[in-house]
Amino acid sequence: MDLELRHLKIVKAVADAGSLTRAATALGLAQPALSAQLKRVERALGGTLFVRGREGVRATALGELVLERARVLLPAVCELQEEAQRFARQGAHGYRLGGTHGPLLGGLVDRLAREEPGVPVTTYTSWSEKEVAGGVADGRLDFALVGVCGESAPPEPGRLAWMEVARDPVHVMLAEDHPLALARTPREEIELAELAAEAWTDVPGDGCFGDCFAAACVRAGFAPACVYETDTASCVHLVQVGRAVGLCRATFPATPGLVTRPLAGTPLVWRHVLGWHPAARVAARAAGVLSHARAAHEEALGRSASAAGAGALRAAAVRAPAAQLRCG
Template identity: 85%
Template sequence: MDLELRHLKIVRAVADAGSLTRAATALGLAQPALSGQLKRIERALGGELFERGRDGVRATALGELVLERARVLLPALSELQEEAVRFARGGAAGYRLGGTHGPLLGGLVDRIAHQEPGVPVTTYTSWSEREIAQGVAAGRLDFALVGACGESAPPEPGRLAWLEVARDPVHVMLADDHPLARRAEIELAELAAEAWTDVPGDGCFGDCFAAACVRAGFTPACVYETDTASCVHLVQVGRAVGLCRATFPATPGVVARPLAGSPLVWRHLLGWHPAAPAASRAPGVLAHARGAHAEALARSAGGGVSAVREAAVGAATS
């Protein structure tokens, strides 16, 4: 049997998992099938790669040699594949944009289409910032338009170039008949008794929100993590209050208000691979993204906050 790339992946998976059972689960195989494949690999390499024990498996000297080579070869081959994809698609016209939920991706598409009519623009969306970034790193996408909480690092920091599009305080969504809806800003502690709703993500935003609540003196009693439309519905019917970006679009029955002191901050980020052909277009895409942010902010559900603040000031001074 000739050694193949998939055989090295199996050996690495077994070593990383520390047991055949866990490795089989990670690889999506039945344990007997994995054991059979491992035995064939060991025969091809001339000896046992792992010592089996009650506590799992441990690499033999031969296994350590194979693992040492595998940990060099597998990333190198993955990088080769990604570079080949970028090279093969380098001459393709158009923009391949990836983004998470929110109005900026649509605004970016609109601005590019207006500036470069006839140039194809394709989009890919996911709740996972990491998935979008991996698509850019692998050459499947040209640009990632995602977000990061506070000063947290964006995904794939060592492989992609990132620039900040804008930085916004996180707002709270309320039903327009909520007792606090007419306030210019709201203390987080005033919402201690509320249920909350938010969209999923794989960054640290959930942990940062929980920490901000603890600093405000409470622990959220209930957090509904669901899609954007369901979040809006729960807010509209008064079942929960929601967390949103300052660019959240104006929506019937909902207002967005900043939290006093800005306990949570959201950074809009644009990422690209510095070695990709599309990298030369990054300055223009960044300018479009910043323009899309400014337009979204002007149309946002918090657009009436200034008027509310001015009315409150006027009432206090009259």
């Protein structure tokens, strides 16, 4: 009988479980079937792998040798399989981009399409940063363009490479006839405490932004009475009709009926980050995609609802050095 990977999995399962009964349960086999398979493996390898006792099984010297090799080979084969699947999914040259809400993904698509006409660009969007990053980690997407709150780590820190595109102060979004909008110029800041009586609206996410916002409100001396988490269009509508004030990035585009104002002291910061799998073929194109994403951010700032204060925004949107982020 030739030794196969499934045989090594059986040996490792028995050693990990410490007994044939527990190993059979873990493998979904009947104990007699497992015992028969283990005997065949032992015959193929030329000796006994385990000594059975009242307290379970103990590996023999031969068993320890086999286990040592199995613990190297099994993860290596698993990694090979994952890498091969990623490679097969990547297909022809093109860009498969994943992103969350915000204007940067559209800007990145536009720049890539202009730079490389005829090269396919596809997109996938989700409110979940983790979902988008997971798509890159398993090879369904090439790049993730998402945001994270403050200095928090991007998703999948152990599997993906991440670079910072830019960072923006978080602004408040008001109806154009809101008293604070009428009383402030685009560059004038609003104290968070001045909004204590307001209901709020924001898009959902699976990072720490909601907790950080709540903490900023507590530091300002209040707890938000109501926060509507909904899609961007609904957030805009709630602000336009005066039902709530919104939280938005500095890159939020100019929208009829709305104005945005900076918050005093910049209590919340949003970092735009680009992620990719370092072992994927597209990793060689990451520097170019990052450059386009940064240019898209500059263009979004120019079109933003706070364009009149763009100089102040650019001073606040401080980029990280051109070195890979060490997150997680």
